[in-house]
Amino acid sequence: MSGGRVPIRHSLVTRLLITSVLIAVAAIAATAWLATRTATRAISQEQGRSLAENTSVYDLLVAHAASHPDWSGVQPLIEQRAEELDRRITLMTEDRAVIADTTPGPPPQHARPAAVVDPLNLDLGLTGGTDRIDRRAVGPFRLSAADRAAQRAAAGERLSCLRRSGSDGRIEEQPNGRADVVLTTADPWELLSRCGEAAETVTRSEVTALRSLGTLAGRCLGLDQKAQRLEVLPDFSAYLVAVPSDERFDRGATSARVDAAGTARIDSCVEKSRRTLLQPYVAPAVLLFITAPGSGADQSTFTMSGANTIRIVTVTGAVLVATIIVTVLVGRRLVRPLRALTDAVDRQRAAPVSAPDEIGRLARALNDSIHRRDRAEAQRRAMVSDVAHELRTPLTNIRSWLEAAQDDLAPTDAQLLSLLHEEAVLLQHIIDDLTDLAAADAGTLRIHPEPTYVRDVLTQVVESHRGTAQVAGVVLSTQLRDDPVLPADPVRLRQIVGNLVSNAIRYTPPGGTVTVGAYDSTITVRDTGVGIAAENLPKIFDRFWRADESRNRATGGSGLGLAITQHLVGAHGGTLTAQSTLGEGSLFTVWLPDAGAGAAGQAGSTPGPAT
Numbered sequence: 001m002s003g004g005r006v007p008i009r010h011s012l013v014t015r016l017l018i019t020s021v022l023i024a025v026a027a028i029a030a031t032a033w034l035a036t037r038t039a040t041r042a043i044s045q046e047q048g049r050s051l052a053e054n055t056s057v058y059d060l061l062v063a064h065a066a067s068h069p070d071w072s073g074v075q076p077l078i079e080q081r082a083e084e085l086d087r088r089i090t091l092m093t094e095d096r097a098v099i100a101d102t103t104p105g106p107p108p109q110h111a112r113p114a115a116v117v118d119p120l121n122l123d124l125g126l127t128g129g130t131d132r133i134d135r136r137a138v139g140p141f142r143l144s145a146a147d148r149a150a151q152r153a154a155a156g157e158r159l160s161c162l163r164r165s166g167s168d169g170r171i172e173e174q175p176n177g178r179a180d181v182v183l184t185t186a187d188p189w190e191l192l193s194r195c196g197e198a199a200e201t202v203t204r205s206e207v208t209a210l211r212s213l214g215t216l217a218g219r220c221l222g223l224d225q226k227a228q229r230l231e232v233l234p235d236f237s238a239y240l241v242a243v244p245s246d247e248r249f250d251r252g253a254t255s256a257r258v259d260a261a262g263t264a265r266i267d268s269c270v271e272k273s274r275r276t277l278l279q280p281y282v283a284p285a286v287l288l289f290i291t292a293p294g295s296g297a298d299q300s301t302f303t304m305s306g307a308n309t310i311r312i313v314t315v316t317g318a319v320l321v322a323t324i325i326v327t328v329l330v331g332r333r334l335v336r337p338l339r340a341l342t343d344a345v346d347r348q349r350a351a352p353v354s355a356p357d358e359i360g361r362l363a364r365a366l367n368d369s370i371h372r373r374d375r376a377e378a379q380r381r382a383m384v385s386d387v388a389h390e391l392r393t394p395l396t397n398i399r400s401w402l403e404a405a406q407d408d409l410a411p412t413d414a415q416l417l418s419l420l421h422e423e424a425v426l427l428q429h430i431i432d433d434l435t436d437l438a439a440a441d442a443g444t445l446r447i448h449p450e451p452t453y454v455r456d457v458l459t460q461v462v463e464s465h466r467g468t469a470q471v472a473g474v475v476l477s478t479q480l481r482d483d484p485v486l487p488a489d490p491v492r493l494r495q496i497v498g499n500l501v502s503n504a505i506r507y508t509p510p511g512g513t514v515t516v517g518a519y520d521s522t523i524t525v526r527d528t529g530v531g532i533a534a535e536n537l538p539k540i541f542d543r544f545w546r547a548d549e550s551r552n553r554a555t556g557g558s559g560l561g562l563a564i565t566q567h568l569v570g571a572h573g574g575t576l577t578a579q580s581t582l583g584e585g586s587l588f589t590v591w592l593p594d595a596g597a598g599a600a601g602q603a604g605s606t607p608g609p610a611t
Contacts, residue, residue, distance in 0.1 A: 037311075057081055058117065058288060060081060063134075064283070065137075065282055066175075067136060070284070071091060074091065074100050079102050090102070090108060090289040091287070093284075093287070094285065114288050114289060114290045117285065117286050122134055132271060138175050139209075141210075144205040147203040147205045151203070155181050167185050170184060178234060210233075213277055217266070217273040220272055394423040394427040401420055447492050449572070450490070452485065452486055453484075454485070454486055455480050455483040462516055472506075473510030474510065475514070480517065481518065481519040484518060488572055488592055499562065501525055507529040508585075512527065514527045514528075521592050521593065523590040531582040533582050534582070540562055541566045569592070573592070
């Protein structure tokens with residue numbers, strides 16, 4: 001398989017990136033458009049709602065201030081309203097002294113007030129009207145119970161007259177107690193012509209207050225009280241009357257003509273004087289703060305309305321559907337070659353290689369994998385056959401001797417038991433080797449490294465094999481340059497060296513030598529045996545491979561020793577290499593990392609045999 005990089009123009013990543021960018025651009029554009037339109041509308045709606053909430057609280061407090069001379073009873077009122085709106089309501093004087101607060105804690109000293117609550121100087125931006133003085137601030141202009149009853153009786157007569165004439169209306173009582181008829185089905189002129197105009201005469205309850213108001217307003221205008229005076233009607237309209245005049249408030253009395261500028265000045269003075277008269281009857285002006293609950297921060301949170309939420313969901317859904325469609329179309333084109341690869345793998349045949357991109361590289365990798373799998377399958381079958389052959393021989397021998405003993409063809413003496421014991425030991429040796437290989441293949445082969453004196457390990461191995469070497473007529477010796485200390489598993493290290501020494505003794509003829517050496521991080525086992533042919537040298541670490549084609553135990557063991565040794569060396573993080581010359585001998589070299597390199601503590605992938 002070629003290891004070169006795929007050109008950018010053919011790269012699957014490039015195509016996916018371009019597709020993703022196009023989808024992202026479309027989504028961002030749609031989202032930006034929707035956010036611009038929706039955010040503007042949402043902010044306007046939420047600001048309007050916030051203003052409506054502020055107006056409702058403001059009107060509630062103005063009504064309280066207009067009917068109470070102080071703020072002593074306002075706490076329950078604002079607590080109930082704050083709970084309904086989930087807001088914090090705070091009232092302060094103009095010098096920021098707290099009068100009432102719905103939430104304990106530091107007051108919003110530095111926040112901007114939502115409004116100034118003053119029934120004598122209304123915030124026209126919140127009320128939407130034109131009158132600066134709240135209608136509910138009546139003070140001394142409130143009618144007595146008798147005058148109130150008379151007003152309502154007169155209004156009832158007018159309403160009865162109106163209904164007899166075929167029209168209809170309702171009685172509305174003003175805050176000061178005056179009663180008026182409001183038409184609901186007829187023109188106002190019809191009421192005047194049929195049932196008479198509502199009386200605008202001053203009641204006994206209003207005489208003193210209206211005269212005081214006229215006097216104060218006259219002083220404001222700078223009138224000569226001996227020549228003129230200002231008459232104020234119950235609706236607080238006023239006109240100049242020449243003196244002497246009738247003491248009754250008679251609209252037919254002689255009045256002075258006033259131009260538009262003079263009328264505006266009269267209205268201003270009446271309003272100013274009215275504030276003076278009402279001041280003792282209303283609560284003083286306070287600062288109103290409407291903030292987030294539990295804090296002193298200004299209320300600035302906007303909640304998306306249902307309509308805007310639906311718009312966002314609709315557009316987002318449309319973008320999502322478009323994204324899905326584009327992704328499906330592009331994905332089908334990209335997945336088509338992957339399906340071809342899947343079919344090829346399912347049919348156990350080579351995959352077609354057509355595109356020069358990542359999919360093409362994947363196809364080549366799959367083809368290589370199929371070839372490797374075929375080779376591994378062949379090796380597995382050969383290994384199964386080898387295992388069966390290796391186990392069959394000792395089991396056949398044991399069975400033959402036992403059957404012979406059962407038929408009284410062989411005596412059950414010590415010689416028979418010795419033969420059976422040898423075959424059982426051989427069988428156990430093969431099973432142990434297979435167990436180690438299985439653990440290495442499964443990745444469960446574990447070692448326990450500790451500082452190990454290599455000289456001691458090699459001495460123990462040599463002494464344990466000295467008897468075998470003497471029987472074979474081989475001289476076994478050591479050649480230790482120093483006493484290295486390596487991080488290794490002592491038991492496994494003895495197994496490594498023991499396998500190499502045993503293998504060297506087996507293939508060394510009588511009169512030969514086997515030398516075990518060590519220096520630094522290297523252990524060597526050299527023999528003067530038959531050697532290994534160059535074409536067979538790469539195979540010596542394969543399982544069940546032996547130099548003799550007859551697979552005779554007289555010239556070789558189970559064929560697993562060197563394979564196990566290589567796995568054990570690899571588990572230590574080291575390497576095992578072999579050099580050999582046919583007819584002269586072989587040299588096996590084990591290199592183990594020292595403490596600075598850090599020996600591996602777990603079985604991993606082992607290096608292949610050196611060639």
